[in-house]
Amino acid sequence: MISTPHDVKEYRGHLKKALKNTFLGTTLDNFATSYRASRAKAFEGMDLEGLIQEIAQGKDASIPYLEELFTLFKARAEAAGAKIHVARTATEANEIIASIAKDNGVRKIVKGKSMTAEETFLNTHLEKEGYQVTETDLGEWIIQLRGEGPSHMVMPAIHLSRQQVAELFTKITGAPQDPDDINGMVKVARRELRQAFLEADMGITGANFAIAETGTIGLVTNEGNGRLVTTLPRVHVALVGFDKLIPDLQSALRVLKALPRNATGQAISTYVTWITGANDCAPGPDGRKEMHIVFLDNGRLALARDPVFSQALRCVRCGACANVCPIYKLVGGHNYGHVYIGAIGLILTYFYHGRENARAIVKNCLNCQACKSVCAAGIDLPHLIKEVYRTVLEVEGKKPVKNILLNRALKDRRLFHFLLRRAYLAQKPLAGGGDLIRHLPFFLSREHGFRSLPVVAKTPLRDQWERINPRLPNPRYRVALFGGCVVDFVYPEQALALVKLAREFNVQLEYPMEQTCCGLPAKMMGESETAREVAIQNLKAVDPTEYDYILTLCASCGSHLKENYPRLLAGDPGLQVKVDQLRDKIMDFSSFMQNVLKVSSEKFDGHYRKIAYHSPCHLCRGLNVTQEPRELLKTAGLDYLPAKDEDVCCGFGGSFSVEFPEISAELLKRKLDNVEATGAEVLVTDCPGCVLQLRGGMDKRGAKKIQVKHIAEVVADSLKK
Amino acid sequence: MEKHEQITLFKEKAEAVQTSVIEIGELQQAFLYAIEVTKKQGGSTIAAPGLAQKDSDALSAFRALCEENGVTLVTENLRSQIGKLHTGFTVADHAVAETATLVQDSSSEDVRIATMLSEIHVAVLPASRIKADAMSLENELKEAMKAPPSYVAFISGASRTADIERVLTIGVHGPQELHVLILDENVD
Ligand code: SF4
Ligand code: SF4
Numbered sequence: 001m002i003s004t005p006h007d008v009k010e011y012r013g014h015l016k017k018a019l020k021n022t023f024l025g026t027t028l029d030n031f032a033t034s035y036r037a038s039r040a041k042a043f044e045g046m047d048l049e050g051l052i053q054e055i056a057q058g059k060d061a062s063i064p065y066l067e068e069l070f071t072l073f074k075a076r077a078e079a080a081g082a083k084i085h086v087a088r089t090a091t092e093a094n095e096i097i098a099s100i101a102k103d104n105g106v107r108k109i110v111k112g113k114s115m116t117a118e119e120t121f122l123n124t125h126l127e128k129e130g131y132q133v134t135e136t137d138l139g140e141w142i143i144q145l146r147g148e149g150p151s152h153m154v155m156p157a158i159h160l161s162r163q164q165v166a167e168l169f170t171k172i173t174g175a176p177q178d179p180d181d182i183n184g185m186v187k188v189a190r191r192e193l194r195q196a197f198l199e200a201d202m203g204i205t206g207a208n209f210a211i212a213e214t215g216t217i218g219l220v221t222n223e224g225n226g227r228l229v230t231t232l233p234r235v236h237v238a239l240v241g242f243d244k245l246i247p248d249l250q251s252a253l254r255v256l257k258a259l260p261r262n263a264t265g266q267a268i269s270t271y272v273t274w275i276t277g278a279n280d281c282a283p284g285p286d287g288r289k290e291m292h293i294v295f296l297d298n299g300r301l302a303l304a305r306d307p308v309f310s311q312a313l314r315c316v317r318c319g320a321c322a323n324v325c326p327i328y329k330l331v332g333g334h335n336y337g338h339v340y341i342g343a344i345g346l347i348l349t350y351f352y353h354g355r356e357n358a359r360a361i362v363k364n365c366l367n368c369q370a371c372k373s374v375c376a377a378g379i380d381l382p383h384l385i386k387e388v389y390r391t392v393l394e395v396e397g398k399k400p401v402k403n404i405l406l407n408r409a410l411k412d413r414r415l416f417h418f419l420l421r422r423a424y425l426a427q428k429p430l431a432g433g434g435d436l437i438r439h440l441p442f443f444l445s446r447e448h449g450f451r452s453l454p455v456v457a458k459t460p461l462r463d464q465w466e467r468i469n470p471r472l473p474n475p476r477y478r479v480a481l482f483g484g485c486v487v488d489f490v491y492p493e494q495a496l497a498l499v500k501l502a503r504e505f506n507v508q509l510e511y512p513m514e515q516t517c518c519g520l521p522a523k524m525m526g527e528s529e530t531a532r533e534v535a536i537q538n539l540k541a542v543d544p545t546e547y548d549y550i551l552t553l554c555a556s557c558g559s560h561l562k563e564n565y566p567r568l569l570a571g572d573p574g575l576q577v578k579v580d581q582l583r584d585k586i587m588d589f590s591s592f593m594q595n596v597l598k599v600s601s602e603k604f605d606g607h608y609r610k611i612a613y614h615s616p617c618h619l620c621r622g623l624n625v626t627q628e629p630r631e632l633l634k635t636a637g638l639d640y641l642p643a644k645d646e647d648v649c650c651g652f653g654g655s656f657s658v659e660f661p662e663i664s665a666e667l668l669k670r671k672l673d674n675v676e677a678t679g680a681e682v683l684v685t686d687c688p689g690c691v692l693q694l695r696g697g698m699d700k701r702g703a704k705k706i707q708v709k710h711i712a713e714v715v716a717d718s719l720k721k
Numbered sequence: 722m723e724k725h726e727q728i729t730l731f732k733e734k735a736e737a738v739q740t741s742v743i744e745i746g747e748l749q750q751a752f753l754y755a756i757e758v759t760k761k762q763g764g765s766t767i768a769a770p771g772l773a774q775k776d777s778d779a780l781s782a783f784r785a786l787c788e789e790n791g792v793t794l795v796t797e798n799l800r801s802q803i804g805k806l807h808t809g810f811t812v813a814d815h816a817v818a819e820t821a822t823l824v825q826d827s828s829s830e831d832v833r834i835a836t837m838l839s840e841i842h843v844a845v846l847p848a849s850r851i852k853a854d855a856m857s858l859e860n861e862l863k864e865a866m867k868a869p870p871s872y873v874a875f876i877s878g879a880s881r882t883a884d885i886e887r888v889l890t891i892g893v894h895g896p897q898e899l900h901v902l903i904l905d906e907n908v909d
Contacts, residue, residue, distance in 0.1 A: 031887060080869030138893055139884035155884060162886050186882060186890040193894065198803065214866035224837060224880040224895030230872075231833045249863055253855050267734065268820040268877045271895070274862070277870030280830040282800050288870075 002149040004338045004349070004357045008659065011335075011360035016662050018331040023161050028329045029670075031158065033645075035323045038265025039374070051258055056378035058251050059314035063304050069212040069245040070295060076215025080277025082291040090120035090352075093296045097122060097204065097237055098129045100292050104235050106131065106201040110193075112219070112226040113137035114206025115153055115317055116239050116296055118339050119352055122204070133204075134196040136225040138189050142168065151333030153341055154263050154319040159332045193225070203229035207240045208259070208316070209252040210293070216276040217293065218252055220259060220269045227273055234284040236275075237292045242300040243313040255316050255376075262376040263318040299351050308387055309351070314377035315344050321371035321381055326649045327364060330666055337361065343371035343381035350388045355395065362389045364660060366653035366667075367524060369621035383567075390526030402655075406522060407530045413516040413537060420489045423456045448658065450665035451696030454490050461492035465511045469499055475508035477548040477596070482538075482561065482586075484554035485517050486688035494553050494688060497716035498589065504719060505597050509551075514541035518557040523564060524654050532568045536575065539565075544581035549596065553589055553712055555687040556654075559622025562586050588619060589686060589712050590628040599635060606637025607718040612680035612706070613640060614671065614694060615647040616687035629686055629711055636718040641678040645670070650685075652693035668697040675706060686711045727818040727851040728903055734821035738878030739891060740899045748776075748845065751902045752783045755810050755843045756790045758900065764807025766793045768839060770831035775812055783810075799834040809839035809896065815858055816851045822877040823901065824858065826865060833872065842876070842896040848905035 005011035018024065062069060074084045087093035101109065109131050111117065123133050123144070135144040139157035143150060145168055150156030157165075166179035169188050177185055205226055209218035217238050219226045230236050246252055260266040281289035304310050322328045322342025337345025338357045346365060350358035362385060371381045393399060409416045461483055479502070487494050502509045519534035538561075544550060552558040562583050569575045593599050611633055620626050626647075633640045651657060651667025671694070675683050683694060683706050695708040728744070735742045745751055759767055767787060772780045773796055780796070787794040795802055811832060815824035823844055827833045836842050852858050855875075865871045880895030891897060 027886070076869075136894070137884070138882045142884065155887070157884050158887065160885075162888075165885050182885050182888045183890055185885060186893050190893055211866070214863065215869070216866045222880070223882050223893045225893075227833065227837050227874065228894055231830065231837060249859055249866065250856070253859065256855065264883075267737070268822055268875070270738070270876070270878050270881055272822075272875035272877075274866060274871075274873040274875075276866045276872075279828055279870045279872045282798075282830055 002338060005360050006356045008360045008363060011364070012660065012662065014335050015331050015660065018335045019662055019666055021332075024159055024332050025330060027158065028332060032323060032329050035265065039262065039320075042261035042265045042267060051254070052376060052378045055255055055258060055316070055376060056314055058246075058254060059377060060311070062245065062247055062251070063243075063310050063313050066242050066245050066301060066304050069247060070242065072212040073210055073215050073245060076213070077277060077293060078215075080215055081288060082215065082277050082293055085292060085294045086297065087294055088297045090296070090298050093120045093239060093294055093298070094122050094125035096294050097239065098126060098131075100235065100237055101126070101129075101131055101202055104202065104290055106235060108196070108200045109133045109202045109204060110196050110200040110229050110233060111135050111140070112203070112205035112221065112229040113140050113156070114204070114239055115340065116206045116241050117204065118150060119298065120239070120296065122239065134193070134200070136193050136196065136229060137221075137223060138186065141189060141193065145172065149334070149339060151341065152319055152322060153317050159334065197228045197232045200233040202235040202237065203233040204237045204239065205229055207238050207244055209246050209255070210240050210244045210295075211246055211249055211252055213248045214276055216249075216274050218256075219273045219275070220256070220271075221273075222270045224271050227271055230273065230275060231281075234281055235290040235292070237294060239294050239296060241296050241298075242304075243315070258376045259316050259318050262320045262374065303351055309347070309384060311379050312344065312347050312351070312384060314379055316376050318376045320374045320376060324370040324374050326368060326370065326651075326667055327366065327663055330663060336364070343385060344379070347381065347384045347388050350392065355392055358388060359392055362392060364663070366617070366649050366651070366656050368617040368649035368653065370617070370649070373621045386523060386526060390528055393526045403525050403527060406525060407527055410517055410519065410522055410530050411533050413514070416516060417460075420456060420485070421460065424458060427455050447661040447665075450661065450668065450700060451693060452699040453696060454692055456489050457492050459492070461488045461495050462511065462513060464492060468496060469509055469511065470503055472503070472506060472508050474506070476506045478508045478510065478546070479549045479551050480510045480512055480542050480547040482515060482518070482542065482550055482552045482557055483511065484552065484557040484688065486692060487553050491688050491691065491710070494691075494710040494712055497710070497712040498551075498553060500716045500719070501593070501712065504603070505599060507597070510547065512541045516541070518560045519568075520556055520560040520564070521654050523560070524656070528568065531564070535565050535568050539569075539575055539578050539582065542582070544578060544585050547585065549587050549592060550582065550585045551587055551589065551592055553686070553688060553710060555588060555616040555619035555622060556689055558586055558588050559618040562623065588623055588625050588628075590632045591625055593715065594628045594632050594635065601635045601637060603720060604636040604715070604718045605720050606639070608682045608714055609639055610678070610680045610682070611638045611640050611714065612643050612675045612678045612683045613646060614650060614675070614683060614685040614690055616685055616690050617647075617649050619686055620647045632711065632715060633684065636715045638714060638718060641680050643678045643680075644674040650690050650693045652689050654689065657693065664693075668693060672697055672701065680706060682707045682709055682714060684709055684711050684714050724848055724851070727853060728848060728905070730818040730853075731816060731821055731851055731903070734819065735878075735901060738821055740821055740878050740901055742901045742903060744903045744905060746904075746906065748779055748904065749782065751843070751845045751904065752786045754900070754902060755808055756786060756792050758841065758843065759792055759808045760790065762807065762841070764840060765791075766795060766802070766805050767808045767810050768795050768799055768802070768806045768831075768835040769810040770796050770799060770835050771811060771829060772796065797831055799831045803834065803838050806835065806839040807841065809835035809842045810844075811836060811842070812845045812847070813850065815861060816846050817853075817855050817858065817875075818851050819854045820877055822855070822875045824862070825874045825876060827872045827874045828870065833874075836874070836876065837895050839896055841898040841900065842879075843900045843902065845902050845904050848903050
């Protein structure tokens with residue numbers, strides 16, 4: 001039986017335990033690596049973005065009409081001899097299916113893999129009613145025998161080792177099984193399950209598609225168990241979520257083009273089966289199958305009407321959002337979802353399994369955007385995760401103290417900056433004159449000691465600006481710097497590097513003084529009202545029309561401004577135009593150097609030798625910038641050494657690293673291990689948040705320490721003298 | 722020319738899913754092939770449902786060949802023979818080159834049993850039936866779906882799983898091998 005912690009404290013206990021499971025950690029890491037390669041290969045030569053767009057648009061067009069599609073489906077399927085049922089809730093679905101079993105004198109049931117049946121806990125219900133239920137997908141069968149839930153939507157038993165399976169099969173068969181003979185173990189399943197197929201009176205499946213125009217269901221499987229489940233028993237029941245309704249075959253084929261490729265990197269799954277109506281079946285009444293299709297609502301129809309969350313219904317259950325999630329990779333599906341797993345699981349849990357189960361897990365997201373970048377249906381998963389978090393906070397009406405403080409501070413820029421300046425004085429005794437805090441202040445516990453913390457700068461950037469920023473007589477461009485809190489108050493030296501380059505390339509920089517925090521931390525903590533207020537403040541402070549470009553050294557600020565401001569300020573006619581202008585002018589440092597200034601390599605002499613690069617989530621996925629920083633390193637004459645998993649999150653995630661320090665620490669460790677393996681002397685990145693995390697982690701490592709710098713710093717240092 | 726490209730693509734993609742493909746010039750060769758592989762693998766029964774409807778002369782020829790070679794040919798009531806069927810023999814209705822997929826109308830229970838519960842599946846694929854992608858078969862598929870009840874199967878390779886430590890293993894529930902014999906009657 002699945003149980004998911006209801007509070008973060010208990011949840012962290014589970015996470016710590018999972019982090020110690022080295023088999024899990026290695027398996028999922030290898031899987032993530034091979035998945036990336038096979039996915040890329042499967043989509044080779046295809047317009048993947050275009051396909052995802054088409055799927056998303058197709059789904060969006062049908063989501064408002066699910067009930068109409070259902071009516072059409074019902075008419076067609078009934079004409080073809082199927083019986084159609086509607087279940088409003090999970091319990092209702094289970095009861096309908098149990099009564100179909102009863103009416104048909106069923107004793108034994110075989111099942112194909114169905115996430116929808118997992119959602120309703122159908123097996124538990126049917127077993128309680130006295131039916132013998134056998135899962136026939138190998139992975140599902142294994143976890144059924146172990147009394148577990150799936151740990152992945154496509155590979156339910158991925159958390160188990162061959163030894164564990166051998167042990168289980170030894171118990172089942174009474175004969176010892178060799179863990180290294182996987183083929184032999186698969187044959188055990190073939191034998192054992194063949195018997196179950198032959199004896200069953202009823203087969204239960206889910207469906208990947210319910211095609212309205214013909215009343216057809218589509219099933220996608222690799223093992224072929226779905227075909228046997230729908231062929232041998234005299235009764236077939238398909239349990240189908242309303243969200244699987246799709247207007248026509250063409251839409252289904254379009255999804256099918258992406259589904260297996262995105263799920264497992266296969267061009268197509270071995271068996272795709274299209275069933276329309278009650279087919280030929282010798283033991284059935286009049287030689288026909290007794291065919292039932294149960295449509296499950298369980299909140300879907302309400303979800304379909306929600307302006308924000310309806311896009312969750314686009315999901316085609318490919319599982320990719322788990323495959324690439326750095327947290328899933330560390331702790332596995334049993335700790336990253338309830339029944340549904342991965343990014344989509346964090347969202348659907350709230351809607352299908354309730355607030356209690358969603359409360360803790362929904363916080364466990366870095367906002368790294370990896371899931372979004374591979375979603376077959378183009379769902380903005382990290383955004384929806386934050387929206388669920390916000391909704392839970394709102395519904396529960398119990399705001400954490402840190403949210404209340406954050407709201408108060410952020411809404412008042414003067415107060416906020418006053419607090420940041422004060423922080424300098426407060427930390428002085430801890431820093432002991434250095435620029436890192438190695439021992440934690442009393443309010444942070446030992447788990448947070450995996451990285452040193454930076455000290456707040458003595459003089460924030462804004463207080464030095466007029467002094468350090470020269471006035472140029474005939475600048476090529478006038479550019480506003482959007483500093484962001486970390487550059488302004490922790491790492492002003494990164495801006496100094498920029499100033500040096502700007503002077504060299506004749507760019508007039510400006511620092512609009514009324515600018516404040518971009519507001520991303522508020523969004524991360526589910527405080528969209530505060531996020532909205534600071535967005536307005538910033539738009540007032542930085543008028544895009546006054547500048548040629550708006551530059552940021554912080555990828556997180558940049559992508560938040562670009563992507564979330566339009567969302568936060570949607571429907572605000574006065575601000576809309578400014579938001580759009582801002583969006584057009586926002587640029588990251590490397591793109592500005594490479595694409596706008598087109599700086600020449602003759603200006604540089606490569607001050608450092610071996611450089612490794614960390615690609616910040618909000619740069620490579622948030623702003624889609626991947627080539628420019630690497631090219632810029634080359635332009636500056638630096639020797640760039642590629643590392644494994646460069647674009648995997650460093651584990652910072654803002655307040656995430658405080659809420660889930662163990663996860664943050666493990667991601668950081670893996671990141672730094674990969675960097676060290678390159679033999680680099682300097683690690684470069686283009687987000688001050690990542691610098692904070694990486695530098696703090698590097699400082700805690702005993703061995704030879706690699707310097708961590710912002711890309712602007714190494715490029716400025718590489719200017720010819 | 723175009724047909725040839727489709728065949729080449731089909732073969733290439735078939736390799737990736739462990740489907741063996743050979744080209745033949747007449748149906749007779751397919752019968753001999755099926756008989757030979759059945760015997761070689763120690764099997765004794767071939768199930769060829771659906772052939773009677775498609776081509777009754779061919780069926781008689783097949784039956785004669787089977788008798789000659791001591792192999793049993795069964796064509797109906799296959800449910801009572803489950804466990805004895807070594808080779809399922811069918812003629813595919815269509816195919817998709819891009820994914821090496823056979824499209825098999827399986828509305829008859831016997832066709833389903835032959836293609837799901839035999840140890841191996843040997844399918845004849847008329848070369849003219851190969852299309853570039855699934856979308857190009859939309860009309861044909863829709864036609865089948867609009868004349869219900871119907872059960873249309875896409876088959877791309879032999880049954881497989883990766884559920885134990887992600888190790889690819891062939892032959893979990895369905896046939897353990899898929900042989901496709903591309904029949905191009907204009908080739909000698
Ligand atoms: S944003 Fe990153 S951490 Fe959050 S669910 Fe997606 S992949 Fe996982
Ligand atoms: S949310 Fe997207 S990536 Fe995740 S399972 Fe659904 S379709 Fe696949």
